[in-house]
Amino acid sequence: MSEPTKTSHCGGDCDTGRRGxxxxxxxxxxxxxxxxxxxxxxxxxxxxVRPTGTVKYPIPATxxxxxxSSNEVILCRFGGEIFAFALxxxxxxxxxxxxxxxxxFQCPRHKSKYKPDGTFIDGKATRNMDRLHITREGNDLxxxxxxxxxxxxxxxxxxxxxxxx
Ligand code: FES
Numbered sequence: 001m002s003e004p005t006k007t008s009h010c011g012g013d014c015d016t017g018r019r020g021x022x023x024x025x026x027x028x029x030x031x032x033x034x035x036x037x038x039x040x041x042x043x044x045x046x047x048x049v050r051p052t053g054t055v056k057y058p059i060p061a062t063x064x065x066x067x068x069s070s071n072e073v074i075l076c077r078f079g080g081e082i083f084a085f086a087l088x089x090x091x092x093x094x095x096x097x098x099x100x101x102x103x104x105f106q107c108p109r110h111k112s113k114y115k116p117d118g119t120f121i122d123g124k125a126t127r128n129m130d131r132l133h134i135t136r137e138g139n140d141l142x143x144x145x146x147x148x149x150x151x152x153x154x155x156x157x158x159x160x161x162x163x164x165x
Contacts, residue, residue: 044068044075047140057141059165065098065116071145073132078102078116082163084132084143086119090150091125105129117162120151127152131161 044066048056060066060077067074068141074096085105089096094109104121105114112123120128133147141163149158 024122037116042066043081044073046071052144053146054142056137057143059136059139059141059163063102065102067098071143073143073145074098074105074129075141075143076102076116076118080165081117082134082141083116083118083161084134084141086132086145086148088130088132089125090127091123092129097130118151128158131158134161134163136163 004052018078036102044057046055046068047056049058055068055071055073057066057068057075060075060082063077063079065074065076065141067087071086074085074087076083076085076098085096087095089107089109089112091107091110091112096105096107096114098105102116103105104116105118106112107123107125110124112125113121114125114129115121118131120126128151130148130150133144133149135142149161151158
């Protein structure tokens with residue numbers, strides 16, 4: 001009995017095809033890794049959570065965005081001002097993400113976009129990102145995650161909720 005004839009569906013170039021696939025997969029992984037390094041979202045750990053519920057953070061040394069997931073605070077230093085934002089989108093409470101660098105924010109659910117100071121640009125949301133009460137204490141910032149200012153109902157407090165550096 002003779003062996004069944006092996007047929008090639010790739011014209012005898014299967015190894016090259018597999019290698020090409022692997023090469024493409026590796027290239028894609030490198031590109032993704034590069035994108036990840038373009039958008040470092042540094043995690044922020046509170047220096048202290050006080051009995052009053054306020055949270056202490058060090059003043060960021062440069063323009064940057066940091067996220068404290070456990071206290072649901074986004075801290076953004078941009079253009080000589082520091083803002084603390086509620087992590088949840090004002091539209092339907094989805095966790096907001098930062099665009100690479102300090103280019104602002106975008107909600108992953110309905111794509112609402114915001115400037116670095118939280119001002120609404122476009123999308124389904126109907127107001128700016130909610131700013132949290134923030135003050136300076138020496139070289140630290142004190143943020144109260146329980147006091148959020150909404151730009152449509154408290155525009156003056158929303159506008160004043162920042163620390164100048
Ligand atoms: S939940 Fe953010 S835009 Fe809808």
